[in-house]
Structure formats: structure tokens, C-alpha cells
Amino acid sequence: MPYTNERRIAELAIQRACILTERVYNSQVKGTIMKGDKSPVTIADFGAQALIISSVSHAFPEDSIVGEEDSSDLRADKAKRDLVWGLVKDTLDATKDLTSELGDIKDSEEMLAVIDRGTHQGGAVGRIWALDPIDGTKGFLRGDQYAVCLGLIVDGKVQVGALVCPNLPVDPEAPEGEKGILLSAVRGQGATMRPWSTPSAQGTPISMSSVTDFSKARFCEGVEAGHSSHSEQASIAKSLGITAPSIQLDSQAKYASISRGVGEIYLRLPVSLSYEEKIWDHAAGSLIVEEAGGVITDIYGKELDFRQGRTLRANKGIVAAQTALHPAVLKAVKEELKVLEL
Ligand SMILES: Nc1ncnc2c1ncn2[C@@H]1O[C@H](COP(=O)(O)OS(=O)(=O)O)[C@@H](OP(=O)(O)O)[C@H]1O
Ligand SMILES: [Mg+2]
Ligand SMILES: [Mg+2]
Numbered sequence: 603m604p605y606t607n608e609r610r611i612a613e614l615a616i617q618r619a620c621i622l623t624e625r626v627y628n629s630q631v632k633g634t635i636m637k638g639d640k641s642p643v644t645i646a647d648f649g650a651q652a653l654i655i656s657s658v659s660h661a662f663p664e665d666s667i668v669g670e671e672d673s674s675d676l677r678a679d680k681a682k683r684d685l686v687w688g689l690v691k692d693t694l695d696a697t698k699d700l701t702s703e704l705g706d707i708k709d710s711e712e713m714l715a716v717i718d719r720g721t722h723q724g725g726a727v728g729r730i731w732a733l734d735p736i737d738g739t740k741g742f743l744r745g746d747q748y749a750v751c752l753g754l755i756v757d758g759k760v761q762v763g764a765l766v767c768p769n770l771p772v773d774p775e776a777p778e779g780e781k782g783i784l785l786s787a788v789r790g791q792g793a794t795m796r797p798w799s800t801p802s803a804q805g806t807p808i809s810m811s812s813v814t815d816f817s818k819a820r821f822c823e824g825v826e827a828g829h830s831s832h833s834e835q836a837s838i839a840k841s842l843g844i845t846a847p848s849i850q851l852d853s854q855a856k857y858a859s860i861s862r863g864v865g866e867i868y869l870r871l872p873v874s875l876s877y878e879e880k881i882w883d884h885a886a887g888s889l890i891v892e893e894a895g896g897v898i899t900d901i902y903g904k905e906l907d908f909r910q911g912r913t914l915r916a917n918k919g920i921v922a923a924q925t926a927l928h929p930a931v932l933k934a935v936k937e938e939l940k941v942l943e944l
């Protein structure tokens with residue numbers, strides 16, 4: 603089956619990175635820096651990016667990588683750099699059984715260079731990995747949901763997607779039970795989910811909800827009001843006859859939720875038409891939703907275009923839904939935007 607090894611390496615890489623991210627998530631020391639675009643980044647974002655890029659480039663040395671972060675802040679701050687290197691080294695030491703498959707990092711200088719292998723500009727040709735080492739950094743800092751996300755784009759089309767949501771319950775019906783799920787998909791081979799804590803377990807196939815009655819449907823949206831328009835999303839839900847409150851989740855946990863039937867729709871209406879969604883925010887989750895039987899477009903009904911570089915500059919917003927519901931949802935989105943003359 604195509605991309606079997608890519609799926610395996612992607613799963614192992616993000617699984618190992620979550621050992622580091624969960625350690626920081628549960629620590630007081632986050633080492634948060636506000637980046638130039640006023641968004642936060644923590645020592646966990648950097649550490650996860652180092653571990654995952656090291657794994658991908660060890661297994662597939664010829665591939666390109668688009669990663670959200672770069673090492674400039676760490677090169678400027680030795681204390682932060684040492685904190686990140688300590689986390690990375692501890693994680694490598696704790697997972698020596700994976701070294702043959704995932705490679706190693708010998709020192710902090712090499713760590714910085716590995717982080718910077720993620721500066722590729724993306725594009726329409728070749729094998730390009732899209733990495734979000736921590737998606738939903740605000741959720742991570744708030745003690746809510748976040749996700750570690752890795753997708754492989756080949757000649758502009760996502761072929762492999764893998765993501766870990768460490769704080770989503772394994773059983774949605776038992777929210778207080780075991781937490782941490784790993785989802786993955788290869789185009790044409792379906793999507794699977796397994797507990798993050800059982801590396802060797804086979805994933806079980808997942809699928810979108812079978813609900814087709816909007817009065818019983820639920821929609822997912824982001825937590826941050828600065829990232830999507832809650833008012834327009836609420837208005838669209840009302841116009842569709844949705845009465846359940848929205849499921850608010852940080853990060854690509856929203857893609858994970860609808861792909862296993864917890865919610866039927868994901869709405870992400872832009873708060874500004876100038877913002878360009880990043881490919882790493884959507885590559886993995888969009889494929890998992892499609893392989894779980896869902897449909898994903900932007901607010902104009904266009905397919906997501908991963909050929910444009912580091913952003914989805916040919917798209918605006920996200921409308922993802924169970925197949926039977928997507929046409930009506932998109933119609934309601936267009937009605938709402940027409941009303942608002944966007
Ligand atoms: N203005 C604007 N519009 C849309 N999206 C934006 C915007 N600003 C940031 N971001 C990106 O949102 C990513 C977080 O994903 P979510 O919005 O789904 O989750 S959250 O509710 O914000 O936590 C977040 O990803 P991370 O930086 O990896 O956390 C950002 O890339
Ligand atoms: Mg970020
Ligand atoms: Mg992100």
C-alpha cells in the first residue's frame with residue numbers, strides 16, 4: 603500500500619514529540635515568547651519541531667519540510683535554547699528504542715539546524731511535509747486542547763496526515779476517562795484512531811457522523827474569537843436549524859472531533875479577509891476528515907489549495923462537514939456572507 607512507511611514514521615514522530623509537549627503542558631515552565639505576529643510560542647513548540655523534523659529527515663532525507671517555527675528566538679536566548687535542548691535530550695534518552703527509525707540529535711547546535719530545516723517555502727511540486735509542532739498554542743497555555751500535526755503533501759495534494767490530540771478523551775462518551783488520541787490517514791486508505799498511550803495498537807477505522815437532521819447536528823468552532831467569527835458561525839448555525847451549543851475546541855482537535863463523529867460540521871469563518879491560513883494548520887486534519895468520509899472546502903466552496911506555498915492563499919476560511927450536510931452548510935455560509943457583503 604502506498605505511503606505505509608510515511609504513515610508509520612509520521613505516527614512515531616508525533617507520538618515521541620508528545621512525550622515532550624505533555625511534560626511542558628504539565629509544568630509551570632513554558633518559556634513563552636510572543637512572536638512578531640503577536641502569537642505565542644513555547645519551549646514545547648521548539649522542542650517538538652526539533653524532534654519531528656529530525657525524525658522525518660532521518661527517514662526521508664530528500665524530502666522538504668515546512669514547519670511553523672524557526673530557531674531565531676533560540677539563537678538569541680541561550681537560557682531558552684538550553685531549556686529546549688534539555689527537553690529534547692531527555693526525550694531522546696527516554697526513547698532510544700526509536701533511534702534506528704527516527705534518528706538522533708547530538709547537541710544543541712545540531713538541534714537549531716534541525717529546527718531550521720523547516721523553512722522550505724512549500725509549493726506545487728515534490729514531497730513536502732507540513733508540520734505544526736503545537737497547533738493551538740493558546741489552548742496549550744490555557745490548559746485546554748492542542749494538537750501535534752504532521753501532513754505529507756505530494757505535488758500539491760495531501761497524501762498522509764497524522765495528528766495527536768493529547769487532551770481529547772479516547773472515549774467521547776467517557777470524558778473523564780483516558781485521554782490522548784492519535785489519528786492518521788493515507789489518501790484512499792481511510793482514517794484510523796487509537797489511544798496515544800498504546801504505540802503498537804492498530805488504529806480502528808473512524809467515520810463522520812451519520813446525522814443528517816440539522817436539528818440534531820452540532821458544529822465545532824475555535825476557541826479564540828480572534829481566529830474565527832463566532833457571531834457569523836452562530837448565525838449560520840441558527841439559519842440551518844442547529845440548536846445544540848457549539849463544540850469549542852482549540853487546534854486541529856476540531857478536525858479530529860468531526861472525523862470520529864463528535865460533531866457534524868466545522869466552521870471557520872475568517873475575521874479578516876487579509877489573513878492567510880497556514881498549510882500546517884490544515885494539511886493533516888483536512889485529509890483525516892476527507893478519509894473519514896467528510897467534505898472540506900473554503901467558504902466559497904473551493905477545494906483547499908496546498909500548492910501555493912506556506913499558506914492557503916487561494917482560499918478563505920474552512921467549511922468542513924459530513925457529506926450529506928455540506929451543500930446546505932455552504933449555501934448558508936454564502937447567504938450569511940452575502941448578507942454581510944463580504
Ligand atoms: N487571525 C487568524 N485567523 C485564523 N487563524 C489564526 C489567526 N491567527 C492565528 N491563527 C491560527 O489559528 C491556529 C490555532 O487554531 P484554532 O484557531 O483552530 O484554535 S484556537 O481556538 O485558536 O486555539 C494557530 O495555530 P498555532 O499558532 O499553531 O496555535 C494560528 O496559526
Ligand atoms: Mg503559532
Ligand atoms: Mg497552528
Ligand SMILES: [Mg+2]
Nearest residue numbers: 670734736737
Ligand atoms: Mg503551532
